[in-house]
Amino acid sequence: MTGIAITFFVIAAVLVWGGLIASIIFLARQPQVKNYPEGSELVSDDD
Amino acid sequence: MSVQQKSGEHGSVASRPREQWTGQLGFILSAIGSAVGLGNIWRFPGVAYENGGGAFLIPYLIALVTAGIPILLLDYAIGHRFRGSSPTAFRRLGGKAGKWLESLGWFQVWICIIIAVYYAAVVAWAASYFTFSFDLRWGDDPGGFFITEFLQTSEPGFSSQFVPAVLIPLVLVWVAVLAVLGSGIAKGVQRANIIFLPLLVVAFLILVVRALFLDGAMTGLNAFFTPDFAALGDPNVWIAAYSQIFFSLSIAFGIMITYSSYRSRKANVTAPALVVAFANSSFEIIAGIGVFATLGYFAFQQGVAIDELEGLTGVGLSFITFPAIVSQMPGGPIFGALFFGSLVMAGFTSLLSVLQVVSSAFQDKFGITARQASIRVGSALAIVSILLFSTTTGLITLDTVDQWANNVGIVGAAIAATILVIWVFRRGPELAAHLSAVSTFKVGRIWQLLVGVLAPVVLLYMLIQRIIVLVTEGYEGYPLWYLAVAGWGTIAVIVIGAISMTALRWKHDPDDFTPWPSAAALKELKK
Numbered sequence: 001m002t003g004i005a006i007t008f009f010v011i012a013a014v015l016v017w018g019g020l021i022a023s024i025i026f027l028a029r030q031p032q033v034k035n036y037p038e039g040s041e042l043v044s045d046d047d
Numbered sequence: 048m049s050v051q052q053k054s055g056e057h058g059s060v061a062s063r064p065r066e067q068w069t070g071q072l073g074f075i076l077s078a079i080g081s082a083v084g085l086g087n088i089w090r091f092p093g094v095a096y097e098n099g100g101g102a103f104l105i106p107y108l109i110a111l112v113t114a115g116i117p118i119l120l121l122d123y124a125i126g127h128r129f130r131g132s133s134p135t136a137f138r139r140l141g142g143k144a145g146k147w148l149e150s151l152g153w154f155q156v157w158i159c160i161i162i163a164v165y166y167a168a169v170v171a172w173a174a175s176y177f178t179f180s181f182d183l184r185w186g187d188d189p190g191g192f193f194i195t196e197f198l199q200t201s202e203p204g205f206s207s208q209f210v211p212a213v214l215i216p217l218v219l220v221w222v223a224v225l226a227v228l229g230s231g232i233a234k235g236v237q238r239a240n241i242i243f244l245p246l247l248v249v250a251f252l253i254l255v256v257r258a259l260f261l262d263g264a265m266t267g268l269n270a271f272f273t274p275d276f277a278a279l280g281d282p283n284v285w286i287a288a289y290s291q292i293f294f295s296l297s298i299a300f301g302i303m304i305t306y307s308s309y310r311s312r313k314a315n316v317t318a319p320a321l322v323v324a325f326a327n328s329s330f331e332i333i334a335g336i337g338v339f340a341t342l343g344y345f346a347f348q349q350g351v352a353i354d355e356l357e358g359l360t361g362v363g364l365s366f367i368t369f370p371a372i373v374s375q376m377p378g379g380p381i382f383g384a385l386f387f388g389s390l391v392m393a394g395f396t397s398l399l400s401v402l403q404v405v406s407s408a409f410q411d412k413f414g415i416t417a418r419q420a421s422i423r424v425g426s427a428l429a430i431v432s433i434l435l436f437s438t439t440t441g442l443i444t445l446d447t448v449d450q451w452a453n454n455v456g457i458v459g460a461a462i463a464a465t466i467l468v469i470w471v472f473r474r475g476p477e478l479a480a481h482l483s484a485v486s487t488f489k490v491g492r493i494w495q496l497l498v499g500v501l502a503p504v505v506l507l508y509m510l511i512q513r514i515i516v517l518v519t520e521g522y523e524g525y526p527l528w529y530l531a532v533a534g535w536g537t538i539a540v541i542v543i544g545a546i547s548m549t550a551l552r553w554k555h556d557p558d559d560f561t562p563w564p565s566a567a568a569l570k571e572l573k574k
Contacts, residue, residue: 001265005272008101012272012332015108020329023321030487031071032315037484037564037572043312 065130066232066417067309073237075319075326078306080240081297081400082327083247084393085169085365091291091331092338093360096271096353098287099278106279106288107328114505115292116324117497118461120490121468122298123316124478126307127485128562132156132407133301134548135557136308140474146558148472151463152408153545155301158456159404160544161537162300164428165445166398167224168436169362171216172197173390176366180373180383189370194442201439203447203529214437221429224395228402229421232309236403240396247392248330254385255333258340261376267343270353271335286512289505294453296327297397299461301404308407312563317486338364345372362446365390402428414554443525447533450522454513455538462506469499480569481562 001009036043068074095103129136134152141148175197179185185192194200199210227235258264278284297303307316339353345368346353358368365386373383405428406420415423435444469475475495483489522530564572 001268002273004274005101005269008104008272008274009268012101012104015104016325016328016332020322020325023318023325026488027071027315027318027322030315030318032313033485033487036313037568039563039565039568040313043563 065309067311068237069233071315071319073233073241074306074310074314075322076244077237077240077396077400078297078303078319078323079326079330080244080396081302081306082295082323082397083244083330084295084297084397085166085390086291086295087327087331088251088334088338088390088393089361089365091295092271092335093364094287094291095335096339096359098281098284099275100270101272102274102276102278103284103288106285107291110285110289110292111324111328113497114289114502115296115298116320117494118293118298118465118502119296119303119320119324120317120482120494121465121478121498122303123307123320124482125468126304127310127312127314127316128478128481129560130308130312130562131557131560132308132411133304133404134408135411136304138557139560139562140468141472143558145472147549148467149557150545150549151460151467152301152304153548154456154463154541155299155304155460156405156408156548157541157544158300158452158460159302159401160428161448161452161456161541163398163401163405164432165436165448166394166401167220167429167432168213168217168441168445170391170394170398171213171220171437172366173387173394174216174220175212176370177384177387177391179370180387181380183370183374183379183383185370185374187374189374190367193366193370198442199439200442203443203525203533204440205435205444206438206440208439209437210439210441213441214433217433217437218429220395220398221425221432224398224402225421225425225429227399228406228425229418231417232403235417236399239399243392243396247389247396250385250392251330251333251337251389254382254389255337255340257378257382257385258337258344261340261344261347263343263345263347264340265343266346267339267341267353268336270343271339286505286509290509293461293506294457295331296324297400299464300457301408302400305404305407306400313485315486317482317488317490321488341369341372344376348372348375362442408548411557412548412551412553443529444533447522447525447530448537450517451534451537452541455510455517456541458506458510458513462503462510465498465503465506469495475499476573477566477569480573481564484564484569484572 068077125136125140129139131139132152133155134149137152138146138149197212227239229235342353342356342359346356358364369386370383373379376382402425405424406417409415409420409424410417435441479490479495521527522534
């Protein structure tokens with residue numbers, strides 16, 4: 001592969017696959033909000 | 048006691064609790080399974096190559112962030128807040144003065160009905176080609192085999208001459224998809240995605256790794272990734288990027304509204320959306336690498352440059368170019384089986400999601416179960432699908448209906464949804480607050496601007512441009528009468544279907560519903 005093609009492959013990999021990894025880590029670290037709005041006690045988790 | 052029980056509403060318009068995904072993972076895999084479809088494999092690589100190669104990534108990623116993810120979040124917000132199929136959710140969003148908004152939901156459902164009947168046929172072709180791979184049934188002339196021998200394609204029209212080689216796998220595809228659909232969300236749709244999506248990824252990764260070690264593979268990757276920066280000055284390249292993102296993410300025709308309506312009320316909505324969107328694009332990049340490494344090998348074998356090859360996208364790429372490559376390749380039958388097996392799995396999970404939109408809408412409106420919807424509605428669709436697409440005119444009908452359903456139907460539905468929700472009913476702030484209240488990734492005014500301004504402007508440009516081309520130039524040289532019936536007729540069916548279904552009586556009152564968090568609670572949060 002040429003240098004420019006490799007560069008754009010790396011850019012794609014970092015931005016797209018990196019975006020996927022970052023979004024998975026973000027979700028894993030913050031799976032749900034800490035405080036729900038009013039009325040949350042009336043809504044069950046599996047509702 | 049839940050809010051729904053207090054208000055006499057059970058999360059559904061039916062008198063039973065609304066079905067749910069078993070958890071975050073099940074939902075995410077199913078949403079990715081829906082987004083990753085045939086277009087990821089056969090459309091993205093060619094579109095990227097023809098629109099600037101590596102430079103296409105720039106408008107592609109901008110389109111992902113400014114339109115793809117925002118509209119995906121809009122769908123999720125509508126489905127999650129109003130907890131229903133597309134017609135139910137839009138009717139509830141419209142409120143007392145906007146019950147007619149249900150018709151937009153039915154417009155989306157009818158788009159899904161149209162897409163399902165022909166998409167099943169493509170999955171059936173792929174399933175046939177999966178078996179053909181083992182003995183390279185297409186011989187030395189894959190193009191002639193596909194058009195003449197396999198599909199027995201005749202002139203444009205509506206034939207009653209069935210093609211058994213298409214009919215039998217098509218019936219099997221419908222039996223399989225309706226069996227899954229009838230099993231419900233958790234035991235059917237989710238379970239199928241949990242099995243097929245990992246299998247698809249593994250199968251396709253094996254294919255990609257094999258392709259990378261073929262002679263000429265690096266030449267193919269050079270063609271795919273080398274940027275043509277001049278292309279960035281062409282508005283059509285930007286439109287191609289927005290189109291690719293738009294059609295690839297399964298947005299604006301009810302799927303993501305339906306899927307998010309099966310999430311629990313406290314579910315995190317936005318963060319999983321980011322995972323789904325980036326996973327979809329990640330698969331597209333992998334598909335680009337696999338397809339162009341393979342095309343590089345083909346060009347090497349033919350002694351030509353990549354830009355001299357024909358059939359780099361769509362049906363031509365999959366059913367003509369790839370079989371030709373498989374025939375020349377050492378270990379070709381295994382490579383072919385991996386490729387067509389991947390197409391079947393990607394197509395099957397997407398087909399499931401399209402049909403779930405239809406099933407969910409009929410369940411809500413008529414108070415029937417998933418099993419009843421699968422048997423009654425699904426069987427009717429299967430019959431139409433078989434009558435139209437297992438005959439000698441199936442390919443041309445499919446090509447025409449697909450062109451209008453996507454470029455006019457879905458784009459039109461998206462424009463209507465963004466303008467009506469944001470500008471006419473002014474629900475942008477409420478939906479943004481809802482997303483932020485239950486999710487860890489917050490959205491606000493920028494999201495509303497992207498959904499309310501940028502998205503409809505770009506989509507409107509796409510729609511007008513396409514309609515002008517279809518009206519002035521026609522499509523693929525097909526006769527005008529045929530385009531009027533199969534093309535514009537498709538849009539007429541969608542519109543008439545939407546109006547008719549809206550006029551029918553509901554089995555259970557869909558308006559007996561209390562959204563959570565309440566509007567007052569959301570306002571309190573903003574302070």
